[in-house]
Amino acid sequence: MTNAALHVARTGLDAQNERMRVIANNLANVNTTGFKRDRAQFETLAYQSITAPGAPSSDQNKYATGLNLGSGVQIMGTARIDSQGSMQTTGNALDMAVEGNGFFQVLRPDGSTAYTRDGNFNLSADGTIVTSDGLPLQPQMQIPDGAQQITIGADGTVSATLQGQTEATVIGKVQLARFTNPAGLQSAGNNLLTETAASGAPQVGDAGVDGRGAIRQGNLEASNVNIVEELVDMIETQRAYEVNSKMIKATDEMLQYANQQL
Structure with missing residues (x-):
């Protein structure tokens, strides 16, 4: 005993x-x-x-x-x-935070899609919106050279004012992925998560629709x-x-x- x-x-x-x-x-x-x-x-x-x-x-x-x-x-x-982390205002036009459910989608070097709540995005040498590690945001979009102002709406619509123009031009739309069981996603390091059988398939669509949260430009979501x-x-x-x-x-x-x- x-x-x-x-x-x-x-x-x-x-x-x-x-x-x-x-x-x-x-x-x-x-x-x-x-x-x-x-x-x-x-x-x-x-x-x-x-x-x-x-x-x-x-x-x-x-x-x-x-x-x-x-x-x-x-x-x-x-x-x-x-649970939702607090919003931190940065003023950076490419910084984005998800207020509510949903994940940004990024393309990994092996061609697979990963998901993240880290909205700290930047521009690559060719104007592509990428993560700090250089992974392109999905759907992929490029900011034209010389764009004066970049605006990202709550629904993910990305617009930019180009040189010689007074009205903004729509460049693309950031879409979010929602999962039935987000707790089932597998942590892969580098602020990335990957799909598993427990998480279910991603439900991709516009922000603010079908349970997906809104996108807040110029903000980052802090750790919870x-x-x-x-x-x-x-x-x-x-x-x-x-x-x-x-x-x-x-x-x-x-x-x-x-x-x-x-």
């Missing part, structure tokens, strides 16, 4: 260590544009059933509760919290990490780790006593 207690306490140490890693990643990305915090989710390991509830305890009686011994805990997964909440979770995790460490020490002392006295 005491050896089993050592194993149970060890699983607690492993689980709390992994939870601390999740918290550390949240805090590390407190200033990452469009970042969504993760939450560690726990689940029990298999139980050893010594006596099943309802099993006969005598000819006429049955056990009311039974005897079940747990074997510990593990991290079953991490849930991404997709709350430092105070993360610090509270960090302290709680630290205390839980200490308790499991003390359990290992106490169990070790019990084994040592048994070896010496019995």
